Amino acid sequence: MQEVGYGGRIFVISHFEMENELRSACDRYSQEVVSLPPDALIGFFLERHPGKVAFSSSLGAEDQVLTHMLAATGNSVKLFTLDTGRLFQETYELLDSTIQRYQLPIEVYFPHTRQVENMVNEHGINLFYQSIENRKLCCHIRKIEPLKRALEGMEIWISGIRREQSVTRVDTPSIEWDADLGLIKVHPLIDWKDEDVWHYIREHKVPYNTLHDKGYPSIGCLPCTRAILPGEDVRAGRWWWELPDLKECGLHILNK
Numbered sequence: 518m519q520e521v522g523y524g525g526r527i528f529v530i531s532h533f534e535m536e537n538e539l540r541s542a543c544d545r546y547s548q549e550v551v552s553l554p555p556d557a558l559i560g561f562f563l564e565r566h567p568g569k570v571a572f573s574s575s576l577g578a579e580d581q582v583l584t585h586m587l588a589a590t591g592n593s594v595k596l597f598t599l600d601t602g603r604l605f606q607e608t609y610e611l612l613d614s615t616i617q618r619y620q621l622p623i624e625v626y627f628p629h630t631r632q633v634e635n636m637v638n639e640h641g642i643n644l645f646y647q648s649i650e651n652r653k654l655c656c657h658i659r660k661i662e663p664l665k666r667a668l669e670g671m672e673i674w675i676s677g678i679r680r681e682q683s684v685t686r687v688d689t690p691s692i693e694w695d696a697d698l699g700l701i702k703v704h705p706l707i708d709w710k711d712e713d714v715w716h717y718i719r720e721h722k723v724p725y726n727t728l729h730d731k732g733y734p735s736i737g738c739l740p741c742t743r744a745i746l747p748g749e750d751v752r753a754g755r756w757w758w759e760l761p762d763l764k765e766c767g768l769h770i771l772n773k
């Protein structure tokens with residue numbers, strides 16, 4: 518049960534009712550504000566859902582653009598990142614420089630120690646190369662469980678995914694209901710092309726991961742990311758030993 522204010526009065530409604538309300542709101546937003554430009558879309562949700570908007574940043578190029586836009590609004594947002602324990606040193610350096618540049622607190626969520634210990638002791642330190650099941654187990658423990666913890670109590674989850682990034686994202690709308698998490702997912706940059714992202718980064722001098730200049734268009738954990746060759750798909754360097762339609766860590770396909 519939860520207390521909500523409306524018309525100067527306080528109502529107590531159940532979690533189920535809250536979720537239904539939110540789902541209806543998602544349907545309305547999908548009609549009414551879906552065509553807003555990214556910064557206006559972000560501003561809309563920050564005003565409409567104060568204190569309930571979260572942004573999960575992987576510190577990738579798109580997420581750096583969104584951090585810049587969020588900082589410009591001056592509104593409060595829960596900004597967090599997931600430290601899987603297997604990231605590149607360059608990513609940690611970018612985390613530091615981003616905090617300094619924007620003076621925004623970026624909360625860092627880690628996986629549960631005991632879960633990582635059990636997984637590694639049972640399957641090995643580099644288990645992800647052995648099978649898709651092992652890779653998904655690792656992503657679940659190091660990413661999905663901390664993500665769910667970080668999003669608890671939130672109503673809006675802003676993410677930086679774009680349609681052209683992957684065959685698994687070509688049909689993703691900019692506003693969608695996440696049934697697994699019971700919240701609204703918002704992808705302000707869903708229609709942006711690669712050149713839009715980099716034009717914005719250069720124009721606003723947004724800090725970015727130096728690995729992008731070394732052939733890494735998409736950056737995740739170190740053992741699961743390689744540089745790509747000229748002409749390869751931008752996500753060809755992520756879990757390169759798997760088929761393209763299986764290459765998601767699960768963060769953005771929880772309800773699919």
Ligand code: SF4
Pocket residue numbers: 601603645652653655656657659660737738740741766
């Ligand atoms: S990307 Fe690789 S190292 Fe990172 S959580 Fe997934 S399987 Fe584990």
